[in-house]
Amino acid sequence: MKKTLKDIDVKNKKVLVRVDYNVPLDANQNITNDKRIAATLPTIQYLLEQDAAIILMAHLGRPKGKAVPEMSLKPVAARLSELIGKPVKFVEGDCISDQAKKTAADLKSGEILLLENLRFYAAEEGKNAAGEKDKAAMDAFAKELASMGEVFVQDAFGTVHRAHASTAGIVKHVKDAAAGFLVEKELKFLGEALDKPVRPFLAILGGAKVSDKINVIENLLNKVDSIIIGGAMAYTFLKSQSVSIGASLVEDDKLDLAAELLKKAKEKGVEFLLPVDHVIADKVDFANKAVPAGAAVKVTVDEAIPEGFMGVDVGPESIERFAKAVKEAKTIVWNGPLGIFEIDQFSKGTVEIAKLAAQSTEQGATSVVGGGDSVSAVKKAGVDKKISHISTGGGASLEFLEGKELPGIAALPEKK
Ligand code: AMP
Numbered sequence: 244m245k246k247t248l249k250d251i252d253v254k255n256k257k258v259l260v261r262v263d264y265n266v267p268l269d270a271n272q273n274i275t276n277d278k279r280i281a282a283t284l285p286t287i288q289y290l291l292e293q294d295a296a297i298i299l300m301a302h303l304g305r306p307k308g309k310a311v312p313e314m315s316l317k318p319v320a321a322r323l324s325e326l327i328g329k330p331v332k333f334v335e336g337d338c339i340s341d342q343a344k345k346t347a348a349d350l351k352s353g354e355i356l357l358l359e360n361l362r363f364y365a366a367e368e369g370k371n372a373a374g375e376k377d378k379a380a381m382d383a384f385a386k387e388l389a390s391m392g393e394v395f396v397q398d399a400f401g402t403v404h405r406a407h408a409s410t411a412g413i414v415k416h417v418k419d420a421a422a423g424f425l426v427e428k429e430l431k432f433l434g435e436a437l438d439k440p441v442r443p444f445l446a447i448l449g450g451a452k453v454s455d456k457i458n459v460i461e462n463l464l465n466k467v468d469s470i471i472i473g474g475a476m477a478y479t480f481l482k483s484q485s486v487s488i489g490a491s492l493v494e495d496d497k498l499d500l501a502a503e504l505l506k507k508a509k510e511k512g513v514e515f516l517l518p519v520d521h522v523i524a525d526k527v528d529f530a531n532k533a534v535p536a537g538a539a540v541k542v543t544v545d546e547a548i549p550e551g552f553m554g555v556d557v558g559p560e561s562i563e564r565f566a567k568a569v570k571e572a573k574t575i576v577w578n579g580p581l582g583i584f585e586i587d588q589f590s591k592g593t594v595e596i597a598k599l600a601a602q603s604t605e606q607g608a609t610s611v612v613g614g615g616d617s618v619s620a621v622k623k624a625g626v627d628k629k630i631s632h633i634s635t636g637g638g639a640s641l642e643f644l645e646g647k648e649l650p651g652i653a654a655l656p657e658k659k
Pocket of ligand 1: 449492585617
């Protein structure tokens with residue numbers, strides 16, 4: 244177990260906190276969604292109660308090692324100040340300038356400083372100015388950041404799968420370090436689901452590509468009792484079993500692998516639920532996520548899809564079969580929609596399964612949903628508040644489900 248915020252002494256200390264403030268901005272640098280900022284308030288409030296001086300570190304967008312004024316964190320400092328009802332100091336342009344360092348040095352108990360976008364320095368991502376990998380540059384940058392505070396708190400789950408200066412590099416240069424409340428919650432839910440799931444343990448995987456989720460499937464096959472596959476991913480699995488899939492999205496170079504995964508599931512006694520019928524369409528406007536005028540939309544009678552049609556959602560019989568598994572499950576991990584859920588007409592499979600997952604949760608199951616699209620999907624179904632845990636980090640939660648070590652977590656010290 245890694246140390247968490249309450250395990251370390253932050254009283255009257257200068258505390259560096261890595262947060263995820265990678266928020267969406269409009270063309271005028273207005274924040275269009277401040278959820279990520281609001282999500283950091285519990286950790287910040289706790290540190291304020293402990294009379295800590297708080298130095299927040301974050302990145303925004305992909306400035307690629309250059310100071311890009313449009314990607315300044317200045318609007319975030321203003322929004323955080325509104326949300327927390329306290330001034331938030333901010334030094335524009337450079338997170339380790341003399342002025343930034345002086346502001347950090349002068350920071351008193353109960354004061355907050357947000358440093359400028361860390362990714363204005365290529366060294367944050369372990370590169371030199373020429374864009375080449377450079378560990379020494381990363382370490383030197385991590386040391387500079389660390390010199391501004393005494394202890395370090397990791398609360399940016401969205402970046403812990405990256406070995407960056409502010410995620411992994413900084414830890415060895417501070418007196419103590421721990422996971423913040425947000426990261427602690429992620430580790431608790433994802434960790435407990437994978438390590439000591441209450442059974443039956445069901446994984447629901449969907450989305451566009453098998454290739455993105457091969458490692459997740461491989462890892463989960465060792466842990467789950469059943470697995471539901473929907474979305475475009477399902478067609479690669481079906482084609483690998485010689486089922487006709489018409490014009491559906493497919494990854495032909497992954498057919499052998501899909502067959503191999505199905506074989507493994509059988510050997511391990513994992514129930515592998517693929518769709519047995521589909522909603523199909525002869526035309527889809529993918530760019531605008533719309534059904535073009537005059538398009539034919541039908542439901543198949545079985546798992547086969549006729550020529551000229553593509554699968555766009557799981558069919559009613561599939562939903563019924565999946566529903567049984569969802570109702571029985573005591574642990575549910577879900578990543579990826581079961582159809583083109585952005586189009587209402589093709590969202591039924593995803594929405595129905597989301598509602599059932601919420602129902603199971605109300606009856607005592609633990610449900611964990613990860614990844615951007617899956618999160619939008621449970622929101623679309625109106626059940627996001629009923630899911631036990633919605634992961635804040637798409638990439639990080641996928642890597643966690645793959646069983647990979649997350650560098651930003653691995654670097655944190657163990658609980659004594
Ligand atoms: P991912 O990022 O891999 O979770 O993929 C999410 C995307 O997969 C969403 O934009 C869905 O519209 C898309 N998707 C799901 N099912 C299908 C399908 N049957 N055909 C095409 N795209 C799909």
